[in-house]
Amino acid sequence: MANTVLHKANTRGFADHGWLKSHQTFSFAGYYDPHRIHFGALRVLNDDVVLGGGGFGKHPHDNMEIISIPLEGDLEHKDSMGNTAVIKHGDIQVMSAGTGIYHSEYNKDAAEAVKFLQIWVFPNKRNVDPRYDQVTLDPADRHNKLQQILSPDKDDAGVWIYQNAWFHMGNFDKGVSSEYNLKAEGNGVYIFVLKGDVKVNDQLLNTRDGYGIWDTEKFTITAETDAEFLLMEVPMEFKY
Structure with missing residues (x-):
């Protein structure tokens, strides 16, 4: 029986x-x-709205995997490794903070808000060299199917x-179902x-609800209306 x-x-x-x-x-x-x-291992799931002209000033992180998923608008990123990038809908951004990193994120559009998910995952390896990466994926590739956006494999799809x-x-369109x-x-x-x-199986979820399931090998997810969702598979036991 799943938990x-x-x-x-x-x-x-x-x-x-x-501004936030x-x-x-x-x-x-x-x-x-x-x-x-x-x-x-999923530590943070923040559902953020950054108003026009607002942003996070330079601040530090260490020993955390930090993933950003833009939903609307463009967010400018700068970090202590010299990276400057803009992330927008369809992009997935990742930072391995490792031994330590500073970064900032700003919405340079004065009129439009930026909406994005900020996600932190505990790493399985501490004090790595900090790194930054982002990929651009086609949101059409998740229409009525699951699109992988992140994995542990450098050569696999996503970050x-x-x-x-x-x-x-x-x-998913209403009525579409998939087994995970x-x-x-x-x-x-x-x-x-x-x-x-x-x-998810027999549990009904609505917009912005979260639901964790473990001690199971699989589950079924079905769209009761047209729906968008994110699945995050993580270890339940881990060393940090």
């Missing part, structure tokens, strides 16, 4: 900094819930991280619904 946890959208933490509005699935900064520290993790995105088979024993999957209604 599950349900996090309804309206139970998330929320921070309003004026952030919904936090797991404890982060001023939001703390002892029952919602992480899901396995890669120092963890036995796989991420997929789907954009977990890639590694001991892993679980955290499902985050970007829009619409889906069922």
Whole structure:
């Protein structure tokens, strides 16, 4: 029998900094819930809106895999390795913070807001040399099927991280169903619904709900309406 946890959208933490509005699935900064520290190796899932002209000033990270998934608008990235890049819808950005990195992120568009997911995953290897990467994927390739956007394999589709993790995105029409088979024993999957209604096995999820499932080899996800979602498979037990 699979184990599950349900996090309804309206139970998330929320921070309003004026230029930034952030919904936090797991404890982060001023939001703390002892029952919602992480899901396995998945440490942070922030659903962020950066208003026009706003942004995160230069700040440090270390020993964390940091993934950004833009949903709307363009976000400019600069870091201490000399990288300057713009990430937009269809792009997946990753940083292995390793021994330490500084970076900043800004919305240079004065009128349009940027919406993106900020995700942190505990790495399986500490104190690596910091690195930055991003890929541009075609969102059409997730229409009515699962598109892999992240894995542990440098030569596989999407970006890669120092963890036995796989991420997929789907954009399903109403009624479309897919079976997901977990890639590694001991892993679980955290499902985050970007829009619409889906069922994971018999559990109904609505927009911005999160649902974790583990101690299972597979599950079925079905679009009850037109729906977009993110699947994050991560180890449930890990050393950090």
